[in-house]
Amino acid sequence: MSLAIFSIGLLGTVCGLGLGWAAKSLRAETDPIVDRIDRLLPQTQCGKCNFKGCRPYAEAIAAGQAEINQCPPGGEAGIRALADLLGREPLPLNPANGLEKPAAVAVIDELVCIGCTLCIEACPVDAILGATKQMHTVIAAECTGCELCLPPCPVDCIVMEIPEAIDRRRRPRPALAAGAS
């Protein structure tokens, strides 16, 4: 009897120590759930979710401080993906954060631009090129369409344009195609 108690106790101690050691020294560096949430966010970095960017929003969701329906660029599809990941019910997009829109890129009217550099400071992904009193331009391939450069521009020379190339290449969903022909 005492042998049994002793051996089970020993086993428990060894396992406990092992687990304790593993928890300390094998710990993953970052919280993987934050990474996984971040991967589902569109990375527009627009701040419409009331956080400074996608990553801070992901951290807030992981900490339970934010709902999953605050990201307009991600839209309904994004909310569904988040709900799937977190095992929650999907919610409708919170209109207070904005509405879902087709992706767009910013275009600077280069004749009007006065070279104030204010938009450069606003761009969260360094997608604007320019220098003081020089014409500025947006690197279209790197612009996420966050619209953060629009308000600071003192001469309102930045507009959002929907690049046509992307949607044009799309094949129609077959059911629709059959209906159309």
Add this chain to the structure above:
Amino acid sequence: MQDSAVERARNAGKRLFHFHGGLRLHHHKQASCQVAVQSVAIPPRLYIPLMQHAGPEATPLVGTGAHVLKGEPVARFNEPSIGYVHAPTSGTIAAIARQAITHPSGLEGLCVVLKPDGLDRWTRLQPMEHWQSADPELIRQRLCESGIVGLGGAVFPTSRKVEEARNFGIHTLILNGAECEPYISCDEMLMREQPDKVVLGALILQKAVAAEQVIIAIEDQMEEVFSALQAAISNADCTHMRLVKVRTIYPEGGEKQLIQVLTGLEIPAGCRPPELGLLCQNVATAAAVAEAVTEGKPLVQRIVTVTGNGVKRPHNLLALIGTPISTLVDACGGYTHDAARLVLGGPLMGYALASDQNPVIKAANCILVLSNRDIQSDQAEMPCIRCGECARVCPALLLPQTLNWQIRNDLLDDASDSGLGECIECGCCDYVCPSHIPLAEWFRFGKSEHQLLAMERSQSNLARDRYLAREARLEQLKQDRERRLGEKKQALRDRTSVTGGTMGQGPA
């Protein structure tokens, strides 16, 4: 690749093998094979699309009103090793405008509109007289400049394929003459009428990639082609070229399927033929190569099969790129009274066209006009009954029913894991599906959606990296500023305490 696989690939064509699935179909080729290939008269306007293959449009090199000669470049692609778009005949540029182009999405694209002057005058041609002794790189450059692309339907730039092939080292060049889709007979007619050109093109390609041997694969029902090519091969006196007849089972002309028939090797997903030392080229591409190298002519025309119950006299026509499809149909006697649908390509892999004003493009091997009779057999779609017929015939060994379900439910990643990328869009599954589900159409849709998704993901990864880099930079700047501020404060404090000390001590 293991050596044993390469060794087997070397013995390609000595013994024939089978691939999984496939269909035995009525080939319906007779209709268009009765008469010789005819040239189509030059139409009043040519519409030359600047988007000819996947990738961005070419940039125009000429302006409206300019006069160009036949074969002069009118636009160039910005990527290296793709080359130019050429004027199919001499004339003036009437406009450079957006037009409906021949594309499954019914898309508009930039086109050079050419008003022919009727003289059809070539620009100065520069044949490579001594290609036998030329540097293979020069041949490749010539293919690039001449706008040669795969004419089997994929329109992949040939010079790129050659370049890739050279990097891997090729032992066997396979010329694909197994034109397996019903109704299409343009390659068959080409091989019958110009076997010498095909063989010459094969020799040039062989030289360009330094292959040891060439195999020309044709279907076992192409008797005339066989004798024509046999004669051409013995004329050319090449001992390293073999003609192989493969069994007619659709889609034995698919690249991977043909390789499997010839070598018995199944090419693994994500692996391409050059890794086994094989290069596949279409026979029409070879003929275009021969013209580009020995005559200096860029690719400005192709043979198009115009057939189906909806045209009066089915024919193979030699048409300039950019000719409106209506011109071709007229050359075949026009539509019959019950013509109902226009399809580019064959009945299994083709897509419906919205209008016959669309121009002929390099990929246009066949224009199929279906009549009401053909279409009536189109039946309403019903739910999948999980019969498994589709999986039985799929030559790519996929489970079409699963893919279909995944794509319909937007599970694109799952579909991609289930092998969507390996689908060759042959339409076999469609053909046998008792519920008439347009499976291949769903797969084409799924592939394009998945591609877009991948693009969006790479863009969002880029945005994340740039965002994090910017945050790190701002953080660094902030710290630097604080440190400098701190240092200054410290210096100030030091100075005040020092001066304060001296002042305190001064009077003492």
